[in-house]
Amino acid sequence: MAIxxxxxxxxxxxxxxxxxxxxxxxxxxxxxxxIGPNGAGKTTLFNCITGxxxxxxxxxxxxxxxxxxxxxxxxxKLGMARTWQKVRPLARMSVxxxxxxxxxxxxxxxxxxREMAMExxxxxxxxxxxxVAAGGLPIGERKKLEVARxxxxxxxxxxxxxxxxxxxxxxxxxxxxxxxxxRKSGITxxxxxxxxKAIMRISDRIVVLNSGEKLAEGxxxxxxxxxxxxxxxxxxxx
Amino acid sequence: MRMLPQSLVNKRGASPVRVVLxxxxxxxxxxxxxxxxxxxxxxxxxxxxxxIIMGSSWNILGGYxxxxxxxxxxxxxxxxxxxxxxxxxxxxxxxxxxxxxxxAALLTALVIGTICFRLRGPYxxxxxxxxxxxxxxxxxxLKEITNGAEGILATELPPLRIGGTVITDFxxxxxxxxAGLVCVLLIIAISxxxxxxxxxxxxxxxxxxxxxxxxxxxxxxxxxxxxxxISAVFTSLAGSLYAIYVGFIDxxxxxxxxxxxxxxxxxxxxxxxxxxxxxxxxxxxxPLSEALRSNVIAEGLxxxxxxxxxxxxxxxxxxxxxxxxxxxxxxxxVIVILYMPDGVLGFFSNLAAKRNRGNx
Numbered sequence: 001m002a003i004x005x006x007x008x009x010x011x012x013x014x015x016x017x018x019x020x021x022x023x024x025x026x027x028x029x030x031x032x033x034x035i036g037p038n039g040a041g042k043t044t045l046f047n048c049i050t051g052x053x054x055x056x057x058x059x060x061x062x063x064x065x066x067x068x069x070x071x072x073x074x075x076x077k078l079g080m081a082r083t084w085q086k087v088r089p090l091a092r093m094s095v096x097x098x099x100x101x102x103x104x105x106x107x108x109x110x111x112x113x114r115e116m117a118m119e120x121x122x123x124x125x126x127x128x129x130x131x132v133a134a135g136g137l138p139i140g141e142r143k144k145l146e147v148a149r150x151x152x153x154x155x156x157x158x159x160x161x162x163x164x165x166x167x168x169x170x171x172x173x174x175x176x177x178x179x180x181x182x183r184k185s186g187i188t189x190x191x192x193x194x195x196x197k198a199i200m201r202i203s204d205r206i207v208v209l210n211s212g213e214k215l216a217e218g219x220x221x222x223x224x225x226x227x228x229x230x231x232x233x234x235x236x237x238x
Numbered sequence: 239m240r241m242l243p244q245s246l247v248n249k250r251g252a253s254p255v256r257v258v259l260x261x262x263x264x265x266x267x268x269x270x271x272x273x274x275x276x277x278x279x280x281x282x283x284x285x286x287x288x289x290i291i292m293g294s295s296w297n298i299l300g301g302y303x304x305x306x307x308x309x310x311x312x313x314x315x316x317x318x319x320x321x322x323x324x325x326x327x328x329x330x331x332x333x334x335x336x337x338x339x340x341x342a343a344l345l346t347a348l349v350i351g352t353i354c355f356r357l358r359g360p361y362x363x364x365x366x367x368x369x370x371x372x373x374x375x376x377x378x379x380l381k382e383i384t385n386g387a388e389g390i391l392a393t394e395l396p397p398l399r400i401g402g403t404v405i406t407d408f409x410x411x412x413x414x415x416x417a418g419l420v421c422v423l424l425i426i427a428i429s430x431x432x433x434x435x436x437x438x439x440x441x442x443x444x445x446x447x448x449x450x451x452x453x454x455x456x457x458x459x460x461x462x463x464x465x466x467x468i469s470a471v472f473t474s475l476a477g478s479l480y481a482i483y484v485g486f487i488d489x490x491x492x493x494x495x496x497x498x499x500x501x502x503x504x505x506x507x508x509x510x511x512x513x514x515x516x517x518x519x520x521x522x523x524x525p526l527s528e529a530l531r532s533n534v535i536a537e538g539l540x541x542x543x544x545x546x547x548x549x550x551x552x553x554x555x556x557x558x559x560x561x562x563x564x565x566x567x568x569x570x571x572v573i574v575i576l577y578m579p580d581g582v583l584g585f586f587s588n589l590a591a592k593r594n595r596g597n598x
Contacts, residue, residue, distance in 0.1 A: 015345075017301075052449075061595065071452070072449075072452040072453050072459070073452055073453075073454075073455045073456055073457045073458070075454050076453060076454060078454035081453070081454075082453055084449075084450065084453075088447045088449065088450035089446075089447075089450075090442065090443050090446035090447055090450065091446055091447075092442075093442055093443070093446060097439065097442075100439060101439050101440070101442075101451070101454055101456075102434050102454045102455075104439055104455075105454060105455035105456075108436050109433070110435065110436065110439075112438075137339045142412075149454065150453075150454070153454060153455055191347065235556060
């Protein structure tokens with residue numbers, strides 16, 4: 001069953017079409033890679049899905065429910081959570097408090113929230129940083145914190161916006177391991193990433209956006225051999 | 239790596255030393271009027287209490303939630319005017335009037351919050367100033383209800399009775415002292431309660447990053463309004479206390495921009511977003527402004543022999559220093575803000591943190 005359906009979604013900023021007529025669906029438990037050159041409209045699509053922008057046209061269905069016009073907090077409560085391309089740590093709060101803010105989405109008790117938070121902190125392996133202020137973490141750990149925080153909201157669908165951006169290869173490997181681990185726990189994921197090797201490795205299916213439109217969709221091997229995709233990334237041969 | 243102010247990271251558990259120390263201070267405060275006869279000292283303490291109440295109230299909205307309102311005089315004024323109008327024109331005693339004031343402040347806060355929280359950052363600040371100015375100008379012009387620029391003078395305060403026995407007749411400053419002290423303890427308890435609850439976590443998340451907070455399931459409108467509501471209700475309580483203590487209010491004292499700024503300053507000087515920041519702020523600012531206003535400093539300099547009373551400098555200081563109190567006050571505030579950006583409390587806790595790291 002499709003957990004997320006995107007039906008003919010368009011988003012206009014003035015006359016500019018950041019997304020035009022994009023349609024695809026995510027099956028439960030899969031990892032969907034979302035790729036495309038800079039300015040292709042990947043993050044805009046994330047913002048439309050998670051309620052930061054209302055789509056100008058089209059429909060977004062999450063577990064069969066229409067999501068258009070819902071606020072981000074409501075979207076999160078319904079079980080869809082996102083991370084940010086530019087990490088947004090709650091700088092002057094400690095690591096565990098950051099994750100607790102996420103957990104408090106599902107409980108009113110600080111004690112339960114702390115337990116839920118510690119569980120996710122172990123998943124991303126930040127136990128040694130529990131009481132450090134989030135603003136003092138290096139970038140790799142900030143990205144992990146971001147993931148722990150959204151996981152604490154107990155999502156069914158996770159949207160990861162470039163969690164590997166700016167990381168060194170060792171850190172990227174850790175994130176890849178983390179994403180695969182999250183899949184094992186049954187959470188569906190949609191991942192925006194620029195690192196082709198990584199995205200090919202983790203994705204069950206890939207959607208390619210170019211200038212706001214869907215250029216191609218398929219499994220990783222179909223995508224690498226698709227001439228349109230190659231042209232969009234490398235320029236066409238003449 | 240920049241060191242972050244430790245005080246803003248939630249700490250759990252209070253050390254026994256701290257608990258004992260706090261209890262000792264509270265006990266001392268309860269016996270203060272018995273130990274000290276001076277009405278002037280009591281007066282200063284009452285002013286400090288009122289400042290702590292309004293500072294701590296502002297702190298819940300400004301310090302924890304990060305919404306810098308520079309229009310809190312509006313809620314202070316609502317409390318003060320509600321209490322005084324009911325007392326003077328309807329003969330309703332202030333201990334009922336203050337509840338009416340708090341209810342009115344709550345309603346006002348919800349209306350204002352719903353409108354102003356659409357704005358962020360500096361635009362919210364401007365809107366909050368504008369709202370307070372609207373209240374001031376309205377109060378000035380609604381002469382039939384508020385007495386306009388003349389203000390309201392409380393001619394007589396009825397004695398407080400519980401079941402026929404007179405508790406107090408408000409003839410001395412002592413009952414006001416205790417009323418203030420109880421309210422201070424109440425607002426500190428509420429701040430602690432907020433800090434150690436879901437509400438506190440959500441407020442701080444909104445302060446640190448609104449968009450991130452929103453994406454983590456926090457309804458911004460609901461929680462910002464909750465912060466403003468708590469803040470406004472207790473600011474109004476401070477207003478009621480001030481009104482019945484001083485016995486006279488007018489728009490230029492209880493609804494002025496000066497007052498809004500003063501409320502914010504208490505927190506900035508003490509340390510924003512900490513429980514005891516406003517306490518420290520009030521303890522610094524009120525005695526400072528009183529000392530500058532009176533001739534204490536000039537007299538002190540002369541008595542200590544630093545300045546000769548007969549010399550030109552001596553006569554100049556005795557004649558003019560108190561006139562420049564606002565100027566000196568302003569300069570001192572600027573110095574504190576420049577050199578102690580986390581407030582007095584933050585400055586000392588950073589210092590302590592540095593020393594600890596040095597030892598380690």
